[in-house]
Amino acid sequence: xxxxxxxxxxxxxxxxPILGRxxxxxxxxxxxxxxxxxxxxxxxxxxxxxxxxxxxNPHRGVYTISEEATAAYESARQRVAAFINATSVxxxxxxxxxxxxxxxxxxxxxxxxxxxxxxxxxxxxxxHSNLVPWQLLAQEVGAQLEFLRIDDQGLxxxxxxxxxxxxxxxxxxxxxxxxxxTINPIKAITAAAHRAGALVLIDGAQAVPHMPVDVxxxxxxxxAFSGHKMCGPTGIGVLWARRALLExxxxxxGGGDMIKRVKLHEASWNDLPWKFEAGTPAVAEGIGxxxxxxxxxxxxxxxxxxxxxxxVDYALEKLQEIPGIVLYGPRDPEIHGGAISFTIPxxxxxxxxxxxxxxxxxxxxxxxxxxxxMDRLGVPATTRASFYIYNQPDEVxxxxxxxxxxxxxxx
Amino acid sequence: xGDDLYREQILEHYKNPHHFGELADADITQEGDNPLCGDVIxxxxxxxxxxxxxxxxxxxxxxxxxxSASMLTDMIVGRPxxxxxxxxxxxxxxxxxxxxSPARMKCATLSVNTLRVALNGDSHEEED
Numbered sequence: 036x037x038x039x040x041x042x043x044x045x046x047x048x049x050x051x052p053i054l055g056r057x058x059x060x061x062x063x064x065x066x067x068x069x070x071x072x073x074x075x076x077x078x079x080x081x082x083x084x085x086x087x088x089x090x091x092n093p094h095r096g097v098y099t100i101s102e103e104a105t106a107a108y109e110s111a112r113q114r115v116a117a118f119i120n121a122t123s124v125x126x127x128x129x130x131x132x133x134x135x136x137x138x139x140x141x142x143x144x145x146x147x148x149x150x151x152x153x154x155x156x157x158x159x160x161x162x163h164s165n166l167v168p169w170q171l172l173a174q175e176v177g178a179q180l181e182f183l184r185i186d187d188q189g190l191x192x193x194x195x196x197x198x199x200x201x202x203x204x205x206x207x208x209x210x211x212x213x214x215x216x217t218i219n220p221i222k223a224i225t226a227a228a229h230r231a232g233a234l235v236l237i238d239g240a241q242a243v244p245h246m247p248v249d250v251x252x253x254x255x256x257x258x259a260f261s262g263h264k265m266c267g268p269t270g271i272g273v274l275w276a277r278r279a280l281l282e283x284x285x286x287x288x289g290g291g292d293m294i295k296r297v298k299l300h301e302a303s304w305n306d307l308p309w310k311f312e313a314g315t316p317a318v319a320e321g322i323g324x325x326x327x328x329x330x331x332x333x334x335x336x337x338x339x340x341x342x343x344x345x346x347v348d349y350a351l352e353k354l355q356e357i358p359g360i361v362l363y364g365p366r367d368p369e370i371h372g373g374a375i376s377f378t379i380p381x382x383x384x385x386x387x388x389x390x391x392x393x394x395x396x397x398x399x400x401x402x403x404x405x406x407x408x409m410d411r412l413g414v415p416a417t418t419r420a421s422f423y424i425y426n427q428p429d430e431v432x433x434x435x436x437x438x439x440x441x442x443x444x445x446x
Numbered sequence: 447x448g449d450d451l452y453r454e455q456i457l458e459h460y461k462n463p464h465h466f467g468e469l470a471d472a473d474i475t476q477e478g479d480n481p482l483c484g485d486v487i488x489x490x491x492x493x494x495x496x497x498x499x500x501x502x503x504x505x506x507x508x509x510x511x512x513x514s515a516s517m518l519t520d521m522i523v524g525r526p527x528x529x530x531x532x533x534x535x536x537x538x539x540x541x542x543x544x545x546x547s548p549a550r551m552k553c554a555t556l557s558v559n560t561l562r563v564a565l566n567g568d569s570h571e572e573e574d
Contacts, residue, residue: 383508385483385553389451401483415484415507444452445509 042334042342044427050075050330051425061395064430069213069241069374069421070399071263074327078266081326082319092315094292108318111325112308118328119258120249121275125307128274128281129321133240134164136259136274137207139311140236141168143284144257144276149204151177156203156233158183158191158219159411160212163404165238169207183208185411189215189364196224200231208235210242214403214419215364216347216374218246225255234280240264244423245343245372247336250275262320267327271320274311281307288313339424343373346422350375350431357438363412374421376403379438382445384418390444391437398434451544452509459513464520465502472502478560480552485511489560497526508553510546515557517541522561531565533558 048054051073056063065073085107091098093105109124116124130136149155155169159182173180181199184192189212200206206228211218225235236257242248244265250258257280262271276284286293286304290313295303304310331339348368354360359380365371379387384400391398399419402409409415420434469490479486485507492500501519505512518538522530538558539546546554562568 383485385508385550386452386510389547389550406481409484415486445457 040335040338042338042424044342044425047334048425048427050077052076052079054425058395058397059393061393064394064396064433066396066398066420066422066426066430066434068244068264068423068426069403069419071269072244072266072423073425074268074323075266075330077330078268078323078326082268082323085319085322090318093318094309104318107325108316108321111321111328114325114328114332115273116275118332119243119273119275120251122251123278126275126278126281128276128308128311129316130259130272130274130311131270131317132261132263132272133238133259134168134272136272137165137236137238138168139274139287140257140259140276141172143287143311144234144280145169145172145205146176147285149173149176149178153178153204154181154202155179156181156183156199156206156208156228158208159185160189160191160215160217160405160408161207161209162213162238162240163406164240165207165209165236166407169205178204185215185217185408188366189217190370191217191219191224193220193224196227197231200228200233203228203231203233206233206235207238209238209240210248211239211245211372211374212364212405212408213241213374214376214405214408214417216371216376217365218242218370218372221253221255225253229254241372241374244331244339246340256280262324262327265324265327266330267324268320270317271324273324278307281311284311286313287311290314292316334424342424343422344368344371346426346428346431347371347373347375349428350420350422350434353431353435354438357435358442360438363417373423374419376417376419378414378417379442382441384416386445387418387438387441390441391434394433394437394440396430396434396437453544456509456513456542456544459516460509463503463512463516465516465523466504467502468504469500469502474564476560476564478556478563480507480511480556483508483511483553485553485556487511487515487557487560489515489557489564491564493527496528497524498522498530499524503557507556508550510542510550511553511556514538514542514554518557518561527565530561533561535559 053073089100089103091101091104093108113124116127228235234256237255239260243260258275263269293313361378363376388400401416472490473493474491476489487505490502501523503515
């Protein structure tokens with residue numbers, strides 16, 4: 036067995052062409068990977084190679100380049116399946132992104148299984164992508180939404196979990212909060228939900244890129260994530276679900292590729308996973324995601340998590356030294372993923388983000404698609420710095436001095 | 447030009463906004479917000495014989511949104527309401543005198559859009 040080595044961010048940086056850029060004459064300090072990660076040359080190259088050498092519509096083409104495209108696309112699916120330890124490659128549905136994956140569940144499993152008066156349990160920290168689809172479903176069928184609350188450290192109030200699970204059909208919850216960075220104890224939550232007879236859907240958009248995720252071990256029912264946050268391209272995401280659930284679910288979008296046999300008035304559905312993939316798929320993007328998975332696997336997801344935990348630990352300590360700063364989310368780096376939200380007194384997050392951009396520092400300012408969470412925190416917006424494999428402690432130092440400069444401007 | 451974004455005049459308006467507060471006898475009170483940024487303002491307008499007799503605003507948000515509201519109040523007080531109904535956004539942007547990036551345009555124009563809603567009932571937002 037190969038002993039995985041700690042991540043050397045300097046070496047990793049060399050794999051990412053964009054990190055050679057300068058912004059306003061300064062090296063780009065990219066602290067917005069929770070929004071989208073940068074892409075290594077390995078990913079860009081395989082997509083380029085597909086378009087240059089074997090661009091063709093996959094599936095059913097009998098000529099050489101179509102077969103090559105099919106093989107590359109389906110091989111990517113196999114690598115994704117292995118990456119999250121799926122039992123079968125048939126359980127890996129390619130979607131456009133996490134949002135589409137969650138909406139797929141809403142429209143197929145949700146419409147059949149959620150009825151008037153049923154409850155869907157969410158949390159106060161959900162991204163709009165794991166909230167609005169359930170609002171729409173609830174309005175459509177007359178279901179009720181319930182919310183697990185968070186405490187002042189940004190942790191779910193799990194002592195309330197069992198009581199809140201009463202009558203719940205579906206628990207839909209984020210693995211890691213994109214705003215607070217909180218890593219939720221999914222395995223324990225899922226076990227409690229299953230004891231109460233609820234199914235569990237996980238928004239894994241912030242987890243799969245940053246930590247080892249094993250869907251079998253977590254024992255969840257649906258797991259959604261996006262390619263573009265894990266070194267892959269935009270336009271490709273994944274819904275993993277238990278095979279029995281997928282077999283029983285009606286199709287999502289209708290069209291080519293998702294059918295077995297079509298007559299004028301009816302059709303039968305293709306086998307899994309293609310039953311849920313209508314139309315020409317995002318071939319280059321799928322191939323790119325496969326390369327992203329290879330890249331991350333080579334680094335080792337335990338090492339990715341360790342690297343980020345070290346950065347978060349360092350950043351929490353350094354940021355705390357800034358006078359007046361308010362940090363949101365857990366103080367314990369063990370349960371704090373690579374995203375840190377904060378506010379600085381008298382400087383609006385947008386002004387702060389604009390000012391540090393002068394020094395080439397890219398941070399996000401706003402509600403981070405978690406408006407109910409902003410309401411809960413009592414702020415209109417926060418600034419968020421988020422880390423990935425290519426970030427280094429000196430970038431945290433630069434951020435801190437950027438914030439201090441902004442404080443001088445606004446003093 | 448970018449380095450002028452937080453030039454002294456903008457920061458001065460942000461820290462010490464003109465016409466800040468509530469007008470008790472306002473004829474029109476209009477709220478405006480940028481849900482995407484969390485900038486909010488309320489405009490208070492007092493009409494006087496076809497003119498804007500007095501104006502004030504309250505709000506919170508980024509420096510650009512609040513400074514622009516402060517500057518707008520200076521520009522519109524005392525002017526004919528008929529004229530203000532189609533107050534050109536570009537006049538306010540010229541007064542701001544800074545390069546506004548597309549991402550920050552909604553902050554810079556919140557006040558003038560709110561004014562248009564207040565006087566016309568809807569924003570008639572100018573297309574740029």
